[in-house]
Amino acid sequence: MSRPDPHSYTDFSQGRIQGMDLDLKVDFNKSAISGRAVYSLSAGASGPLDLDTRDLTIKRAFDGEGGELEFEVAAPDTVLGSRLRVQLPAGTESFSVEFSTSPTASALQWLEPNQTAGGKHPYLFSQCQAIHARSVIPCQDSPLARFTFTARVTVPEELTVVMAAAPGEAASAAESGYRVFSFEMPQSIPSYLFAFAVGNLVSQDLGPRSRVYTEPEMLEKSAWEFADVDKMLLAAEEIFGPYLWDRFDFLVMPPSFPYGGMENPRLTFLTPTLLAGDRSLVNVLAHELAHSWTGNLVTNATIDDFWLNEGFTVWAERRILEKSDGSEAKALSAAIGRNGLMAAMKSFGEGSPFTKLKTDGKGKDPDEFYSLVPYEKGFLFVALLEEVVGLEKFDAFVKKYIEHFAFTSITTAEFEEFLEAELPGAGAQIGAHDWIHKPDLPENAPKFSSERLEKLQGLGRGWSDGARPDLDEARGWSPEHWQIFLQAMPRVLPEADCAWLDKNFHLTEQGNCEILSNWLIIAASSGYEPVYDRIRSFLAEVGRMKYLKPLYTTLYENEATRPMAREIFAGSAESYHPIAKGGIERILAR
């Protein structure tokens, strides 16, 4: 037995699944999907084949000729789920499994109509990263296992299915009142990139290769906010080389989507909290787009190599931003990132293994150790490499890295080896080994600075000594300026200061969620009661963990607001995605 990924039962010595044909039927009454998966193997296999499942009911398994196969579902492991072992007769090239999902499937969120913009139709979406695909389909749920697939999804006829794949025609189903949507994914993907959504969805073209999907009520706003997607696509191709996924479409989700964005190939998912009305949060779209290369073409081998996905992607995101908005915008973004990194490192504690780039997550739930470290320490590592190598040489390296490893999943060691082969000595020059394998932030981390940045941080840090922004000037600050300023402020302010800020800048009525969440955290730590209603409504309507986690943590850590945290959660838990719900439960159990 050889299991190359500690977060999966995948064992390639038993066989390798390279193709899937899926038939899925979505039942909104039961909050369940029933389905059949036909698997094709890369070579004839025989004997046991282990697949990952979580909370799935496995009904039957068949060989390629329709003969029933023996299988066994092991008792669940809390992190990994249940191993499904199918017994394959000698020379098996194809087999199938019939299964159904549980209403509590960790990848799926079933929304009531009142949780959507339209309010009339139910909605369903998946979120498989890191290890939730196994709650939707039995699979080799490791990023090391890549496969192509075709799929047919049957849903009530008034609803539309979108999938991270090329759409085919929609047709009436055999059963009246239902429609079938067909898809094909010609490029091979790891299971965590399998994704779909069902709802009342419409779309609008934004460029030759891009289209936005969302509910009709959000279409105009979404199309406006992300109108520059084609420019981004061109900028990203300049950095990485040609875009190999044909189309770059995206879906603007209901507010309970637990992430800012998810790079599902051919169909990125985005939180509606990006719809600030001023295009100020489009960096998230740039980020998910950049994953088309760093992540989706060159994929982390396991979750312990996650920094390869996110570190390079944040670096690329800021390069794209620099192209459109200039170097100061990049410096501000890097400064906001560094604040987040410092906060994450502080909460893990000095010397914590979770502050390493290459982690050892064996036995641990990836959702539990998810943090900004792989993003922002990873970014600083890549930026430092760029700095010492020089932009031109480094860009050539990045292009070659993508080309060399496209459509494969690589370990940190393979990256280190490639780096040494292509840029000999560069790793040693920056201390790459310590960066990757030791905790904390090395001394030689690059610093991004600008006059504006210094001034804003000075104002925030000097608050207790009486520093105050000029009112007219501050009213002209961009959202990034506000974030820098608020993040530099003391956490606890006197009531009069909170009142002054709110009176002059109307922070509680902010439509930009980045500004709003930074303000609500200060106001909550300060026990400033006039914002409590806004905290309640914000936590009730938004499901993005980036906002939920720090706010719940702040409320919970303060004795006075601890009951409020529990009470808000009791009222909202059922409307959060299972992943978000689990995350908040852990905070409230500390």
Ligand code: BES
């Ligand atoms: N792939 C991630 C989201 C993710 C990571 C989901 C791990 C599940 C497990 C995505 O690309 C991401 O990083 N999103 C960020 C965007 C940001 C860094 C610009 C987010 O959701 O906030």
Ligand code: ZN
């Ligand atoms: Zn990412």
